[in-house]
Amino acid sequence: MATVERWSGLEVRALREASRMSTEEFATRLGVSDRMVSKWEARKDTIRLRQVNQAALDTLLAGSSPDVHERFASLARSLGTVLPAQEAPPPGPRPQQHQVRHPFDGKKMALVEASTFLCGEENRPIWLPSFYIDVFPVTNSDYARFVAATEHQPPQHWPRGKCPESILDHPVVFVTWYDATAYATWAGKELPSSQQWEKSARGVRGETYPWGDSATPAKCNSRESGIGSTTPVSRYHSGVSPYGVYDLCGNTWEWCSTRSEPGRYELKAGAWTSPFPRAIPAVFNDASAEMFDDDTGFRCAASASTIKALLGE
Numbered sequence: 001m002a003t004v005e006r007w008s009g010l011e012v013r014a015l016r017e018a019s020r021m022s023t024e025e026f027a028t029r030l031g032v033s034d035r036m037v038s039k040w041e042a043r044k045d046t047i048r049l050r051q052v053n054q055a056a057l058d059t060l061l062a063g064s065s066p067d068v069h070e071r072f073a074s075l076a077r078s079l080g081t082v083l084p085a086q087e088a089p090p091p092g093p094r095p096q097q098h099q100v101r102h103p104f105d106g107k108k109m110a111l112v113e114a115s116t117f118l119c120g121e122e123n124r125p126i127w128l129p130s131f132y133i134d135v136f137p138v139t140n141s142d143y144a145r146f147v148a149a150t151e152h153q154p155p156q157h158w159p160r161g162k163c164p165e166s167i168l169d170h171p172v173v174f175v176t177w178y179d180a181t182a183y184a185t186w187a188g189k190e191l192p193s194s195q196q197w198e199k200s201a202r203g204v205r206g207e208t209y210p211w212g213d214s215a216t217p218a219k220c221n222s223r224e225s226g227i228g229s230t231t232p233v234s235r236y237h238s239g240v241s242p243y244g245v246y247d248l249c250g251n252t253w254e255w256c257s258t259r260s261e262p263g264r265y266e267l268k269a270g271a272w273t274s275p276f277p278r279a280i281p282a283v284f285n286d287a288s289a290e291m292f293d294d295d296t297g298f299r300c301a302a303s304a305s306t307i308k309a310l311l312g313e
Contacts, residue, residue, distance in 0.1 A: 004061065007054045009040040009047050010079045015061055016041075018072035030056045031125055055116040056125040063118050063206040099135065099244065102302070103310050105142060105187040108135040110200070110243040111304065117199045118206030121282045126195055130304035133192055133200045136233040136246050137171040137254060137299045138183060144168075146183050153179075157294065170230040171252045171297040177265050177289035180255040180298035188310070191257040192301035194266040201249070201268070201281035203242035208280060210241035210248045215276070220250030222276040230272055230295075249279040252297035253287075260286040271295035 004011050016026040016037070027034040032053065040047055049057070061072065098111040109132040119126040140155075140163040147154050147161075154161040155174040175183075177191075184190050192200070201210050209215070217224040219239035221231045233247055241248050253267040253274075260266055264286045270279025273295040278285070287296075 004058070004076075007049050007057050008045040009043045010045050011076055012037065012049075012057065013041045014075035014079055015057065015064075015068075015072050018068050018075055019060075019064065029060060029123075029125060031127075032056075052116070052127050055127065059116040059118060059125050059204055059206075062204070063123060100132065100307060100311060102132075102187065102189070102307070105145070105189075105300075107138075107142065107187075107300075109133060109302070109307065110135050110245050112196070112200050112243055114304075115204050117202065117204040119195055119198055119282075121284075123206045126199075128195060128199055131192075131196055131301055132304060132307045133196065133243075133245060133301045134189075134299040135244060137252060137297050138180075139169055139233055140172045141168040143172040143175075143183065146186055150182075150186055152182060156292075167230070169232040169234070171233055171247065173230065173252055173294050173297050174292045175255075175297060176292045177255050177287075179292070181257075183298075184300045187300060188306075189300035189302045191255055191298060194256040194258040194268060196301055197248075197254065197256050197268045198281050200243055200245050201241050207242075208282075209239075210245070210281070211239055217276040220247070220270075220276075220279055221272045222250040222270055222274055222279050223272065224276050225250075225272070227272060248281060250274070250276075252295050253285065255296070255298040263290075264288055267296070 016023070019026065021029070023034045023037050027037045030053070040049065099108050102109050112131055112133060114128065114130040116125045116127045118124070144163050146152060155172060157174050180191055207213055211219055220236055221227060230251055236246065239249060240246055248269055250270050251272055252269065253271045254269045256266040256268055258266045267285045267287055268281060
């Protein structure tokens with residue numbers, strides 16, 4: 001697989017032509033103007049691109065098909081570019097980068113480092129700064145501590161306001177967006193944006209599922225599992241994301257902080273009630289902030305700077 005140590009206008013032109021895109025199409029994929037792409041190509045090897053643009057080009061190249069890689073390598077060399085030899089990254093989830101335990105609610109959080117990633121069903125390159133996200137959804141046990149500390153209204157499926165021991169390690173459900181936000185505020189966190197959530201699930205290479213591109217319903221709790229309820233949040237070890245995050249497909253829909261329209265917010269993950277195709281992380285879904293159901297929960301996130309300050313780093 002071809003890689004580039006430093007992008008110049010020569011490599012930009014080679015990738016655009018290898019991808020068989022017009023200047024306008026290529027610029028849209030990168031999130032820049034077509035005038036900027038034309039400027040890069042006109043300057044050839046005399047221009048040094050900004051880091052964010054180099055990262056976007058790296059991501060676009062990494063997500064390209066083998067045919068595009070082959071054409072790119074040939075075109076780049078014909079223009080005088082020397083490409084370093086490098087093996088393709090191994091398929092499937094990669095090792096987790098870094099985890100910490102949040103000092104307020106005690107939950108493990110995974111670091112998602114700053115980079116461009118391929119976002120949405122169109123695989124648009126999007127830059128996000130570093131952040132941490134909960135390794136597991138907020139469980140009934142987690143939520144019970146919040147209820148005890150704040151006297152917040154418990155979920156309706158807890159008999160007499162107390163969670164049954166049999167589901168303590170299941171994701172909490174029957175929570176509105178407001179309930180989820182209240183917990184996040186109490187814990188010193190926030191709900192993840194839909195882009196943060198999606199990057200945590202797909203990594204930077206635009207893989208379809210947390211575990212790769214293979215459609216494997218057995219790796220998550222969707223309708224096809226036949227279980228008919230939520231499952232413990234640590235059950236699906238083979239379905240973790242590149243960052244070691246669980247349940248980013250199936251089990252419960254998860255509230256995000258991203259507002260889709262007034263009074264409505266995005267949901268991600270699919271659920272035990274949903275058909276497997278609805279669990280694809282790039283798929284859009286939203287709901288009224290006041291909605292609550294037996295298949296809707298959440299997890300929290302925090303900026304890297306916030307976590308470092310809390311941990312005294």
